[in-house]
Amino acid sequence: MAENSGKPNYLVGVDLGGTKIRATVFSASLEARGTAKLSTKPQRGAEAVIERVARAVREAVDEADLTFKQVRGVGIGAPGTVDGKTGEVIFAPNLDWHDVPLKQLLEKHLDVPVFVENDCNAAALGVHVVELKSKPRNMLGIFVGTGIGGGLIVNGELYGGFGHAAGEIGHMVIDVGGPKCGCGRKGCLEALAGRGAIFRQILEAVQEGQKTVLTEMLGPDLKDMRSGDLRKALRRGDKLVEKIVEDAAFHLGVAVGSLANILNPEVIVLGGGVMEALADEMLSVIVETAKDYAMPGAMNDVEVIASALGDEAAATGGAVLARQLLK
């Protein structure tokens, strides 16, 4: 096989997040071969973060029992607005980056071609190319983590819009005048259904004296709460967590219904850390609500599924991107 010939046939996909960097090596046929994770440490500045990305890439290659000479290219999903052509990160609030020439700087470190995409766009691409056997022409990916992001596949290709800013599903307004969002506005989907919103509502309820098993599990200030803790609380029959998670699922369902009305995609994929932990609890509420809010026809034969790629979606999409652009 070609991939054993010593020619550079491997691709590395990177998910550059605000707290951690994940690099995964993929074969030419997009099978994962090895992964490395590092903390991001954005407070050290862009140059230091990019050095850490390079280190994660090399560690993943080592983990896969390969040498770096076998790597053909690297694709990165970055958390913010990206210029796909120049590979510049225009604005990434979680990293406090403005106009960072990520492609150029990382190519200096690695000496292979580097391609940059928004992380949720990359994740949508990864799901579309690697996970979905049906290869739908139109797909919407919604990724629910601390925040909520999205990626659109239109006519079989990643859709970036005019200024490569499309897909900001988390900042569609669902409840005008509603709870304040991290973006400064009010009533965005992210402020109603992201992990940040779910955690905030639980904390507020605990401060008001409501009971939850989470305080037994994590202490009264709920330090280090994770999505997995919510799953454990739900399995123990925690009514408070159930109500708040259902409410988030309801708002996600309203958004999915509205997006079906606007875009009528063939497949809607839900991913990200919250969905990975809570898909069993949330998906049925999301689908039921979406069908309630969709116009006749807008959800006919439309599949709504939870992605199985989990945390690997953006890195997988990075590798897909590199493979596409190296052709």
Added chain:
Amino acid sequence: MAENSGKPNYLVGVDLGGTKIRATVFSASLEARGTAKLSTKPQRGAEAVIERVARAVREAVDEADLTFKQVRGVGIGAPGTVDGKTGEVIFAPNLDWHDVPLKQLLEKHLDVPVFVENDCNAAALGVHVVELKSKPRNMLGIFVGTGIGGGLIVNGELYGGFGHAAGEIGHMVIDVGGPKCGCGRKGCLEALAGRGAIFRQILEAVQEGQKTVLTEMLGPDLKDMRSGDLRKALRRGDKLVEKIVEDAAFHLGVAVGSLANILNPEVIVLGGGVMEALADEMLSVIVETAKDYAMPGAMNDVEVIASALGDEAAATGGAVLARQLLK
């Protein structure tokens, strides 16, 4: 010129609405040559309406001093869910139509090829091809009449989505739990900013005893109120109408901002009867609000404009459609 040779070179575009049918004859280069209008009379049933469409088409041809032999094809925008391939109207609530084979029945009457599209999709196509000289790759058309509809141009082409149901902008939820919409749900954009919503709010305010010059103009029950009456009231400094129209413009702006976040189109065009009457009053509020609600980058260099095609947008798009599909 070819169009004087007697060969069938003319196209007829039809806007089939719930209350009126408008047919316009266009030259091969899409210049309007003559128009005819007829009331729709949907209560007489689909067969009778289709006969009226055929009559409007023939009257428009006569109005343009042409003979029907010079007509190459007809394109119709219909108010509902349409199967573009079969030319069937699947569901049109304003006409009370279910599964009406419009293309087939109208071709029997006219004996020229007929093409069918959703009316707002047709209007978006008309604006894109005939009105916008810049030919943006991605455009969103929002048409504000009694209801609110939309049409998307993606990569230079009309985007229908998986089941040809995309573009239902009026039924994106902006205010979950908000006012009831004609579709049966709550908080849809249409329930906050369509002509129906504006008129309902004015009527409610009058019933509560609030003052407006509209009651002087139209009588206490505001019978036969039209968008143009609102413009007259605004020019006379009517505070109630000003507040309600501004509120509708605010909600349209929230939607435009959200849609910029989702789709980041190059151009956003606002059309329809309400915009035709009130663009001067509404557009600046819409644009300002949209910029407030858009993420950094999503509205950069994005044009938001009012269409100059007015009532002719859907008929124009019908002719464009026929020209495209007859090629």
